[in-house]
Amino acid sequence: MRTSWAESADNSAIGSGNGNSSAYPPRGAYVPPHLRNRSLPSEVPPAAASLPVNDRVNHGGPAPHHGGGYFKADQGRQQGHGSGYQTGGGWNVRGAGRDRGRREVNPFENDEAEEQSFSEQENTGINFEAYDDIPVETSGENVPPPVNTFAEIDLGEALNQNIQRCKYVKPTPVQRYAIPISLSGRDLMACAQTGSGKTAAFCFPIISGIMREQYVQKPRVARTAFPLALILSPTRELSCQIHDEAKKFSYQTGVKVVVAYGGAPITQQLRELERGVDILVATPGRLVDLLERARVSLQMIRYLALDEADRMLDMGFEPQIRKIVEQMDMPPPGMRQTLLFSATFPKEIQRLASDFLSSYVFLAVGRVGSSTDLIAQRVEYVLESDKRSHLMDLLHAQRENGIHGKQGLTLVFVETKKGADALEHCLCVNGFPAASIHGDRTQQERELALRSFKTGNTPILVATDVAARGLDIPRVAHVVNFDLPNDIDDYVHRIGRTGRAGKMGLATAFFNESNLSLAKPLADLMQEANQEVPAWLTRYAARAIYSGGNRNRRSGGSRFGGRDFRREGSFNKSTDYFGGGPGGVAGGGYGNYGGGYSQGVTSAWD
Numbered sequence: 001m002r003t004s005w006a007e008s009a010d011n012s013a014i015g016s017g018n019g020n021s022s023a024y025p026p027r028g029a030y031v032p033p034h035l036r037n038r039s040l041p042s043e044v045p046p047a048a049a050s051l052p053v054n055d056r057v058n059h060g061g062p063a064p065h066h067g068g069g070y071f072k073a074d075q076g077r078q079q080g081h082g083s084g085y086q087t088g089g090g091w092n093v094r095g096a097g098r099d100r101g102r103r104e105v106n107p108f109e110n111d112e113a114e115e116q117s118f119s120e121q122e123n124t125g126i127n128f129e130a131y132d133d134i135p136v137e138t139s140g141e142n143v144p145p146p147v148n149t150f151a152e153i154d155l156g157e158a159l160n161q162n163i164q165r166c167k168y169v170k171p172t173p174v175q176r177y178a179i180p181i182s183l184s185g186r187d188l189m190a191c192a193q194t195g196s197g198k199t200a201a202f203c204f205p206i207i208s209g210i211m212r213e214q215y216v217q218k219p220r221v222a223r224t225a226f227p228l229a230l231i232l233s234p235t236r237e238l239s240c241q242i243h244d245e246a247k248k249f250s251y252q253t254g255v256k257v258v259v260a261y262g263g264a265p266i267t268q269q270l271r272e273l274e275r276g277v278d279i280l281v282a283t284p285g286r287l288v289d290l291l292e293r294a295r296v297s298l299q300m301i302r303y304l305a306l307d308e309a310d311r312m313l314d315m316g317f318e319p320q321i322r323k324i325v326e327q328m329d330m331p332p333p334g335m336r337q338t339l340l341f342s343a344t345f346p347k348e349i350q351r352l353a354s355d356f357l358s359s360y361v362f363l364a365v366g367r368v369g370s371s372t373d374l375i376a377q378r379v380e381y382v383l384e385s386d387k388r389s390h391l392m393d394l395l396h397a398q399r400e401n402g403i404h405g406k407q408g409l410t411l412v413f414v415e416t417k418k419g420a421d422a423l424e425h426c427l428c429v430n431g432f433p434a435a436s437i438h439g440d441r442t443q444q445e446r447e448l449a450l451r452s453f454k455t456g457n458t459p460i461l462v463a464t465d466v467a468a469r470g471l472d473i474p475r476v477a478h479v480v481n482f483d484l485p486n487d488i489d490d491y492v493h494r495i496g497r498t499g500r501a502g503k504m505g506l507a508t509a510f511f512n513e514s515n516l517s518l519a520k521p522l523a524d525l526m527q528e529a530n531q532e533v534p535a536w537l538t539r540y541a542a543r544a545i546y547s548g549g550n551r552n553r554r555s556g557g558s559r560f561g562g563r564d565f566r567r568e569g570s571f572n573k574s575t576d577y578f579g580g581g582p583g584g585v586a587g588g589g590y591g592n593y594g595g596g597y598s599q600g601v602t603s604a605w606d
């Protein structure tokens with residue numbers, strides 16, 4: 001039963017006196033607010049620490065074609081771009097037998113079982129009407145017009161069927177704009193809010209484009225794979241998730257998707273690559289390894305997509321990305337199509353990214369870099385020493401009332417790996433079944449924790465920023481920022497783990513004096529998202545400005561809508577982007593981005 005964890009929390013609190021003649025629970029045991037200062041009943045269930053262990057995770061330790069033909073003939077649209085390399089239309093369900101006769105596993109099989117198991121508690125309906133009034137901005141030359149329905153775009157029969165299997169009835173706003181732009185062959189830098197369907201927005205055009213290739217002559221080099229598309233993401237879990245999604249979208253299209261990421265045995269991944277690959281989804285570290293072993297060549301790449309592109313180009317990853325994109329055998333911009341996606345796009349990162357792009361379209365959907373209105377944001381003043389008991393009070397109240405009336409999953413963000421371990425332990429001994437995920441865990445432990453969380457076995461996940469970006473876990477109802485991040489964009493991505501795909505979510509942040517630098521951007525962000533800003537936070541925000549404590553820069557400058565940096569008057573004056581000029585990097589300069597990686601340091605995420 002999915003509610004058992006919360007019940008056990010209650011029971012354990014009462015039961016913490018079991019076997020103890022004292023009327024008071026042992027020191028450190030959690031007591032819910034309504035039971036504090038009360039004698040405990042004599043008949044008590046087993047203590048939290050002796051809960052069955054199965055309630056916990058035990059951590060022992062050449063530019064593509066696209067000249068036309070993508071839109072159905074009756075649309076009569078003019079697509080201005082994409083001369084050259086035209087394949088002449090016509091659909092090609094590729095490569096029967098490419099995978100040496102292996103039967104393709106139906107990637108939709110698990111979905112139905114999963115949906116059924118949660119249907120009693122959750123309305124899984126998607127409310128994309130929530131996005132109807134969303135502001136959209138595009139810039140660049142000859143931007144292709146958006147579509148309103150999937151039917152308007154000729155993505156190919158097999159892909160259309162998969163869209164139906166995914167139960168996508170209509171495109172989300174980012175998909176309405178990004179798909180036609182990508183299908184017309186243009187490079188794209190797209191900013192759209194968390195949970196708004198960016199994965200499909202870059203996968204559909206790539207799969208559709210590869211399906212259109214009638215015949216691609218790949219070089220024959222023994223044991224070297226020649227993917228046509230490369231999708232890079234910053235974390236292993238996100239790469240796996242993109243791989244799972246892309247496999248659904250490409251089911252029975254003949255397009256072969258393979259994933260390669262660190263921490264997992266490379267032999268299995270090599271075997272998969274040898275069987276053939278069209279789309280390679282990878283984390284940068286493992287990809288560099290494969291390139292250096294000459295087991296992958298990027299010579300045939302027609303599509304390059306960077307998910308969480310701002311993270312991929314920050315100080316932690318940039319050297320690796322430059323190596324992959326500029327120093328290996330990948331075709332240069334203009335000879336490949338490059339698609340960059342994120343919910344946040346600081347100007348200095350936009351500037352870096354422009355090195356990888358050719359005549360690109362900038363797309364901003366929603367108040368980008370902002371949170372969605374679907375997330376109710378609360379911020380509470382909590383002293384460092386009170387954080388644990390305050391969190392347990394919240395979790396306890398959640399058991400009583402649910403979140404928006406439902407029992408959901410809770411994701412708790414902390415700043416350090418040690419902090420994650422300690423908090424997980426504390427929650428577990430107090431009867432709140434929790435798992436944790438961070439960079440010091442083995443990959444197996446990371447995957448186990450995530451699975452246990454997704455299935456509701458351990459409905460609380462304590463995480464570092466390794467889980468902040470991209471992860472799509474539909475039943476996350478509450479995100480708690482136990483420790484606030486130093487960077488407001490990290491906050492945006494963290495709270496974006498809830499309130500996805502049109503559903504409501506709740507985000508609670510614990511704020512105290514150590515978060516002063518976040519006061520102003522947090523207050524601004526909440527105001528933008530029509531959230532109630534507590535008076536005390538406004539005062540802290542004013543104090544932060546006065547004392548120069550606000551080192552946070554905002555995505556896109558003075559307003560929350562992501563803004564094409566090419567439109568700023570200071571375009572081409574690099575000092576404006578690196579020097580912390582007005583509206584640019586506020587005080588912190590470029591080195592302030594990305595949570596303190598220093599140049600050349602490999603991110604621990606991969």
Ligand SMILES: Nc1ncnc2c1ncn2[C@@H]1O[C@H](COP(=O)(O)OP(=O)(O)OP(=O)(O)O)[C@@H](O)[C@H]1O
Pocket residue numbers: 126167168169170171172175192193194195196197198199200342343469470471472474496497500501
């Ligand atoms: N057209 C659609 N109709 C219904 N559901 C959709 C549609 N497109 C995407 N979704 C669903 O919306 C959810 C969020 O999508 P996705 O993970 O791509 O968001 P995202 O914008 O990449 O978020 P993030 O910024 O956090 O990475 C997924 O569960 C996805 O299956």
